[in-house]
Amino acid sequence: MIRVLLADDEVMIRAGVRAILTTDPGIDVVAEAGDGREAVELTLAHRPDVALLDVRMPRLDGLSAGAEIVRAAPEVAVAVLTTFGDDAYLTRALDSGARGFLLKSGDPRELIAGVHAVAAGGAYLAPKPAARVIGRLRSAGLDRAVTARARIGLLTERERDVLTLLGTGLSNAQIAKRLNVTEGTVKGHVSAILTRLDLGNRVQAAVLAHEAGLIAP
Template identity: 85%
Template sequence: MIRVLLADDDVMIRAGVRAILNTDPDIDVVAEAGDGREAVELTLAHRPDVALLDIRMPRLDGLAAGAEITRAAPSVAVAILTTFGEDAYLARALDDGARGFLLKSGDPRELIAGVHAVAGGGAYLSPRMAARVIGRLRAGGLSRATAARARVGALTDRERDVLALLGAGLSNAQIANRLGLVEGTVKGHVSAIFTRLDLRNRVQAAILAHEAGLIAE
C-alpha cells in the first residue's frame, strides 16, 4: 500500500485529486493539508511514502515545503502538483529533491502512474511537462547539473548507488563487494543504467554521475 499525504489550499482540487487516487486500491491518502507548513508537520507525523504538494500554498509554498520534507524525512518521496505553464519552477524543485512533477489537469492515469513511480524510487514528469523540459534543455535553459539530476531521477535507488560507484571508477566486482551483491546482478544494473540513460560506456556514466552530484568531491 502506498501511503500519500495530499496538500493543496483549494478544497475542491484536493477533493478531486483524492477521488482519483482513491480509484487505485494500492493508494491510501492518509493525511491532507491546506498549506505548506501543515504539510510538513503532517508528513513528519504520518511518514507517508509520498508527499503530493501543490506549488502555490499559504504560509509555505509547495517547493519550500518539499525541500523541508526532503531534509527532515528523506525516505518520503516529494511530488509537485502543478498546472501547465508552471514549469519555470521545475529546476528549483529538482534541485530541492522532488521526484515528480504532476499536472492537475492531466490524465488521471498519469497522476496514479506518477505516484507509483516516485513511491518505487523512480521519478515522473507528466508527458506534457517532459516535452517542455526537453525543449528547454535543447535551448540551454537548464544547467547541466540540473539536467543530469533530472536524468538520473529515472533510476531506482539501487541503480543510483551503482552509477555513483561507476563514477568513482570501481569495477563491477568492486561494486558488487561494496553493495553486497553478486557480480551478475551488478552487470544487470549497469546494463539497465546504460539503456535507460542512453549511455554508451563507463566514461559517459562517470561524467553523468559527477554532473548529477552523486559523487562526493
C-alpha cells in the same frame, strides 16, 4: 500499499485528487493538509511514502515545503502538483529535491502513474513539461553534450549502465532486475553517481544522461 500525504489549500481540488488516487487499490491517502506548513508537520508525523504537494499554498508554498521534507525526511518521495507548467516552477521543484512534477490539467492516469513512479524510487515528469525539458536538451547544442560526456567520464562502466537505466525512468528495483544485481547494489551505485557528479537528485541525473547522449531520442 503506497501511503500518500495530499496537500492543497483548495478543499474541492483536494477532494478531487483524493477521489482519483483512491480509484487505485494500491494507494491510500493517509493525511491531508491545507497549507505548506501543515504538510511538513503531517509528513513528519505520518511518514508517508509520497508527499503530493500543491505549489501555491498559504503559510509555506509547496516548493519550500517540499525542500523541508526532503531535508527532514529524505525517505519520503516529494511530488508537486500544479496548474502551472511554468519552467521556473519545474526548475525550482527539481532543485529542491522533488522526484515528480505533475499538472492538475493532465490525464488522471498520469497522476496515478506519477505516484507509483516516485514511490518506487523513480522520477516522473508530466508529459508536457517533460517534452519541453527534452526539447531544451536537444537545442542546447554541442557544448552541453561535450560537457556532459566529460562529466560521466568520471563514472565506472557499471555506474554508466545504472545512469542510463535511471535516465529512462526505471526504479532501483527495475534497474536491479535488468542488471541482475541486488537492489542494495543499485542504491549504492546511484548514491555514488550523485556524489561523484555533484547532483542533487535522480531527476538531475536523468537530465545529465540525456545531455550526454546515453538515452536514445
